[in-house]
Amino acid sequence: xxxxxxxxxxxxxxxxxxxxxxxxxxxxxxxxxxxxxxxxxxxxxxxxxxxxxxxxxxxxxxxxxxxxxxxxxxxxxxxxxxxxxxxxxxxxxxxxxxxxxxxxxxxxxxxxxxxxxxxxxxxxxxxxxxxxxxxxxxxxxxxxxxxxxxxxxxxxxxxxxxxxxxxxxxxxxxxxxxxxxxxxxxxxxxxxxxxxxxxxxxxxxxxxxxxxxxxxxxxxxxxxxxxxxxx
Numbered sequence: 225x226x227x228x229x230x231x232x233x234x235x236x237x238x239x240x241x242x243x244x245x246x247x248x249x250x251x252x253x254x255x256x257x258x259x260x261x262x263x264x265x266x267x268x269x270x271x272x273x274x275x276x277x278x279x280x281x282x283x284x285x286x287x288x289x290x291x292x293x294x295x296x297x298x299x300x301x302x303x304x305x306x307x308x309x310x311x312x313x314x315x316x317x318x319x320x321x322x323x324x325x326x327x328x329x330x331x332x333x334x335x336x337x338x339x340x341x342x343x344x345x346x347x348x349x350x351x352x353x354x355x356x357x358x359x360x361x362x363x364x365x366x367x368x369x370x371x372x373x374x375x376x377x378x379x380x381x382x383x384x385x386x387x388x389x390x391x392x393x394x395x396x397x398x399x400x401x402x403x404x405x406x407x408x409x410x411x412x413x414x415x416x417x418x419x420x421x422x423x424x425x426x427x428x429x430x431x432x433x434x435x436x437x438x439x440x441x442x443x444x445x446x447x448x449x450x451x452x453x454x455x
């Protein structure tokens with residue numbers, strides 16, 4: 225039995241905020257729009273949801289079809305539905321966000337995009353629609369998440385890493401400098417979620433640095449207790 229309703233149906237889109245990390249810091253993936261409105265503007269990858277399409281599937285499809293970025297985890301962020309946010313009419317946007325290592329992913333412009341590129345979050349161009357607000361909300365969520373789910377950070381690290389590399393990644397995500405002594409104290413003696421190895425860096429400038437690994441068991445134990453990983 226099918227039921228129909230005589231009510232206006234607003235359009236629904238998905239917008240994806242993909243953050244990437246490299247030696248220059250935290251970046252966001254943007255595409256240059258090829259169609260109006262805002263043709264030529266840099267914007268978040270996204271698109272309209274197809275009829276009978278699941279939202280998660282729509283987000284992954286839109287991202288892949290426009291940037292060729294695949295096999296990444298996206299998490300639903302927030303729904304944006306303010307009046308006037310889209311000049312095409314009443315459009316509700318469901319936003320997603322994710323975090324990747326840039327060196328593990330190659331992107332290129334595809335359907336509906338003139339170009340695609342990574343921009344530092346503190347050097348974004350002016351964005352159309354309410355995309356600047358969407359990025360801000362995603363960034364706030366990401367920075368909050370690393371305080372209660374730091375395993376997200378370790379997923380971006382190699383299996384063995386130096387404490388300096390780990391601190392630099394945290395600083396890139398949080399957008400602030402951290403005290404070196406306090407950072408190492410919490411990682412090694414307070415939280416104890418990194419374990420020392422017998423290995424050191426090779427072929428680097430300066431004295432070899434000690435390598436560490438993520439102690440997943442210690443992390444899970446703290447996480448189950450509701451511990452907050454705050455600096």
